Amino acid sequence: MTLSFFDQFMSPTYLGIPLIALALSLPWILYPKPTTRWLNNRLITLQGWFINRFTQQIFQPLSLGGHKWAALLASLMLFLITLNMLGLLPYTFTPTTQLSLNMAFAVPLWLATVIIGMRNQPTHALGHLLPEGTPAPLIPVLIIIETISLFIRPLALGVRLTANLTAGHLLIQLIATAAFVLLPLMPTVAILTAVLLFLLTLLEIAVAMIQAYVFVLLLSLYLQENV
């Protein structure tokens, strides 16, 4: 029984414990608690610098009510970026390739932004369904379109993350297999394929970081509209 290319997305179990449990708890180990010293060790200093920069960047356009979400969005960003980057190591399992996990992140957070908007400023939140300056005959159609777009947001958030990571992992596996198989037959083409694989790995590293960032950025945008 040969392995199909999709087997890397099945979470294998060992002694009844799925690997996804280990993969999900690893980011917790990699981010130690800052000590009470004035100068921490290098790891914590680097992480603290990154968290500060990221939080400033994301929360700059948000009003003060949205700043309550700082801890949640910063930890979500750290979690996603660590999961994505760890998935690029050999033999590891990437939990964010599972649609269930990404939808579990996207739907509750999106719903929270909508509910906050509806409760605190319902007129303003509903006003987003109609962009300014639309000609009068187009108003009914546009409201329907904007409502559909509002409800598609969590689906888009979840599926975007899943699809990007899954496609990246599949491509890496395909091109690596091609390079291996071509090596005894046509070494030159195999070397070209290996170069392509190297570039693809660099792209995957970038995609891992970018996708996590985009996820959190869009959530902050939805929050901005509603808070």
Add this chain to the structure above:
Amino acid sequence: MTSHNALSPFIPIIPCSKPSAPVKMADRQVSLAEKRLMDVKLNQLGAWLGGRDFTPNGILSAIRRGHDRYYNKYINVKKGGIGGVAMLLVGYVAISYLWEYDHIKHDRWRKYH
């Protein structure tokens, strides 16, 4: 406040006769169950295992102690390099391989040989 309490710091330490073998700080007596694994003699291994705490709380505290030892030795140092985190990641890759071995062993280059 009695005079007994006021005078107690001033009682001189009377030196006793030296013991036959010099007793260092590292040789202080601990009970068998609390000794580290490397200090347990081979014939005491069964008793040591019986005395350890295998409740969930005990296991969690053992994991916590192990983690603190690793963290303070390799990461929480003045000029920690990439080695501390790199060892963790390589360990993670190794454990992932072990976890997936039953699945990976079916990998073949060709469908029919």
